[in-house]
């Protein structure tokens with residue numbers, strides 16, 4: 001890790017850097033190249049699984065830490081920071097800091113709540129790859145990566161009106177519900193903001209003056225946007241956008257991935273990067 005590190009970018013993937021339907025990032029390639037050349041750490045912070053995130057990391061030639069499953073786990077490449085970190089486990093060249101509840105426990109609790117209340121809640125753990133393909137429009141190979149969950153269960157629910165009641169039941173079991181672009185997500189006491197805090201602390205040991213850009217499009221991105229120096233909301237395809245907390249928040253002029261690229265290039269220019 002180089003010493004000069006005045007800026008880091010945390011970004012959501014689906015609907016923020018990736019097209020919300022086709023998952024393309026074609027229109028962001030140039031902006032990604034600029035970021036890579038300037039050595040700005042670009043940190044994916046997503047509800048996606050580890051394997052899916054690694055897939056996009058490779059495609060985008062990204063070598064930085066990443067946050068999976070709504071802040072459930074932080075993956076940091078071995079020796080990325082030149083100081084010792086405490087972590088929960090190691091896997092395949094990464095150290096992992098776990099903030100989430102193990103998926104096995106989450107699924108047991110969801111089944112208990114579902115059966116008790118007679119609600120129709122179906123999580124990835126109750127689906128086969130074909131069903132995940134249909135719900136996500138992902139091709140087979142990527143749906144297979146998506147289904148391997150560690151800390152967060154994406155689920156569909158027959159009736160969104162029960163969400164407030166479901167949320168109450170989940171809270172009794174120390175579970176939280178987040179509404180993402182396609183699914184509801186059920187997870188422990190983790191969110192993207194808490195995971196971001198952990199990582200930012202490490203970066204600030206390298207450079208205390210770093211500025212943080214964060215980009216997102218959904219409710220699950222709010223904890224991350226609220227903590228950023230420069231929060232950016234990516235407009236959705238239907239022209240709507242996440243409610244801003246503050247009028248200083250930027251809104252992208254287009255949806256992902258073109259909106260992501262435009263606003264990143266604009267901000268880098270404003271900051272004289």
Ligand SMILES: [Mg+2]
Nearest residue numbers: 012014015218
């Ligand atoms: Mg999103």
